[in-house]
Amino acid sequence: MAAGTFDEVRAIASDILGVPATRLSGSSSPDTVENWDSVQHLNLVLALEEKFGLQLSPEEIDQMKTLGSTAQLIETKLQSSPR
Amino acid sequence: MAIVIQPYRQEHESAVQDFNRRLQGSSGDPNFVFSQSAVPRWLPPGANNPVWNEFFVAVDGPSVRGAYALKQEVIFVRGKGLHRIACYHHPLSEGIVDRSFASVGALLARDALLQQPLLYALGMGGMERSIAKMLKALGFSLTPIPFYFRVLNPAKFLREMQALRTEPWRATLMDFAAATGAGWLAIRSAQAAASLRSRSPNAGANFVVEDGVEFSGWADELWTQAKETVSFATVRDANTLRLLYPPDFASNIASTRQLRISRNGSAIGWAIIGQRRKDPKFGEMRVGSIVDCWASTENASAVIQAATQALERDGVDLIVSNQSHHVWCGAFEKAGFPKGPSTFIFAASKKLTELLQPLQENPASFHITRADGDGLPVNF
Numbered sequence: 001m002a003a004g005t006f007d008e009v010r011a012i013a014s015d016i017l018g019v020p021a022t023r024l025s026g027s028s029s030p031d032t033v034e035n036w037d038s039v040q041h042l043n044l045v046l047a048l049e050e051k052f053g054l055q056l057s058p059e060e061i062d063q064m065k066t067l068g069s070t071a072q073l074i075e076t077k078l079q080s081s082p083r
Numbered sequence: 084m085a086i087v088i089q090p091y092r093q094e095h096e097s098a099v100q101d102f103n104r105r106l107q108g109s110s111g112d113p114n115f116v117f118s119q120s121a122v123p124r125w126l127p128p129g130a131n132n133p134v135w136n137e138f139f140v141a142v143d144g145p146s147v148r149g150a151y152a153l154k155q156e157v158i159f160v161r162g163k164g165l166h167r168i169a170c171y172h173h174p175l176s177e178g179i180v181d182r183s184f185a186s187v188g189a190l191l192a193r194d195a196l197l198q199q200p201l202l203y204a205l206g207m208g209g210m211e212r213s214i215a216k217m218l219k220a221l222g223f224s225l226t227p228i229p230f231y232f233r234v235l236n237p238a239k240f241l242r243e244m245q246a247l248r249t250e251p252w253r254a255t256l257m258d259f260a261a262a263t264g265a266g267w268l269a270i271r272s273a274q275a276a277a278s279l280r281s282r283s284p285n286a287g288a289n290f291v292v293e294d295g296v297e298f299s300g301w302a303d304e305l306w307t308q309a310k311e312t313v314s315f316a317t318v319r320d321a322n323t324l325r326l327l328y329p330p331d332f333a334s335n336i337a338s339t340r341q342l343r344i345s346r347n348g349s350a351i352g353w354a355i356i357g358q359r360r361k362d363p364k365f366g367e368m369r370v371g372s373i374v375d376c377w378a379s380t381e382n383a384s385a386v387i388q389a390a391t392q393a394l395e396r397d398g399v400d401l402i403v404s405n406q407s408h409h410v411w412c413g414a415f416e417k418a419g420f421p422k423g424p425s426t427f428i429f430a431a432s433k434k435l436t437e438l439l440q441p442l443q444e445n446p447a448s449f450h451i452t453r454a455d456g457d458g459l460p461v462n463f
Contacts, residue, residue, distance in 0.1 A: 029182075029183075030178075030182035030183060030185035031182050031183055036182065036185060037178070037182065037185055037213070038176055038178040038179075038185045038186075038187065038188030038189065038213060038217065039188070039213050039216045039217050039220065040185075041178075041185040041186050041188065041189055042188060042189035042192070042217050042220050042221070043220050045189055046220055046221070058086075058087075058088065058190050058193060058194060059085050059087075061186050061189055061190055061193070062085050062086045062186055062190060063085075064186055065183075065186075
């Protein structure tokens with residue numbers, strides 16, 4: 001996975017979850033980040049869709065278990081439909 | 084395994100029971116429970132029914148991780164006719180008790196929007212609740228529906244109203260007010276002032292009230308006569324009302340009564356009243372509710388007076404109602420109901436908000452009551 005995509009996803013998550021980006025890693029998840037509840041998860045989905053100009057399906061939203069898997073998902077989608 | 088949202092079928096019922104057990108076990112909240120039956124007890128789907136409930140579950144292999152309900156119904160929008168829309172209600176996610184399932188709430192709300200873009204939700208307990216925040220994030224417009232109350236037993240109200248007794252000093256003061264009669268005087272004065280402020284010489288009178296009359300042609304006439312006085316309402320014709328309040332409703336589903344109000348031998352309106360289920364925030368009080376009502380604007384006061392008097396005769400300690408339409412709000416004020424802070428929120432999806440434009444800018448002309456949305460059978 002390109003570091004650029006992960007950094008962009010991490011910056012968005014940092015903003016939404018109110019957590020410094022330095023405290024977020026690829027393994028960060030709702031289980032490890034206190035503010036990452038269902039409302040913030042939805043906000044993260046909507047922010048990613050807006051930032052990257054894509055639509056996440058229910059199956060893809062369900063794949064967003066960690067920040068790393070989220071970044072991987074975004075990168076895969078970007079590669080399949082380049083901006 | 085990926086979570087998939089499916090229509091709730093009988094084969095999911097045992098997994099829903101397990102889901103309920105996990106939610107209640109971890110949260111301790113008895114309200115976190117989804118229907119154990121795949122077939123809705125209230126408003127089951129039926130051939131040619133204009134209004135019905137349908138359930139969906141978020142299936143994760145052998146487990147259910149979330150569920151929601153859609154109440155499919157028809158609305159009248161002044162100048163735009165009839166439209167089929169849906170109410171999104173009872174969304175429940177395992178994310179409430181297990182952050183691993185934080186995505187489920189988003190999946191449920193998005194699935195509901197895919198099913199019916201003309202979507203709304205009602206109630207929710209306030210703007211700060213998770214469901215309201217999620218819907219706002221999805222672009223829903225949120226409007227509080229005014230809340231009205233009338234205290235009939237001030238001493239009991241002061242002793243039992245748990246929501247107001249949050250601080251020890253406040254509880255002591257309320258006990259003192261109840262014991263000395265000062266609270267009685269203050270509450271009666273406030274209600275009288277509310278009534279006087281809005282009293283008009285035509286405040287309804289000379290009406291006859293009948294209990295338990297079946298909705299039929301007379302209700303159709305009232306619907307037709309009054310619908311143009313509102314800018315938006317769910318359809319309340321006789322066919323729909325018979326489904327909303329079936330003959331076995333009171334005995335099997337919720338303790339409500341339907342009142343027909345007449346003057347000079349003609350029906351002028353109707354109201355649905357009932358006693359709310361026990362709720363810790365009301366303590367041991369018997370709480371009556373004016374759940375729903377319909378009439379031409381000139382007869383709104385008579386209908387609210389009739390409903391209030393019927394609940395007074397039932398011996399309730401407090402009457403509550405939510406009403407959006409300014410004429411009905413005025414009728415409540417004339418009947419001595421002060422307005423209180425509302426946590427009953429109307430949330431309209433982007434598409435529904437577009438449909439309601441420019442009416443959305445004046446929600447005081449909407450006719451929304453406690454009976455709309457998921458207001459029945461247990462939450463009125």
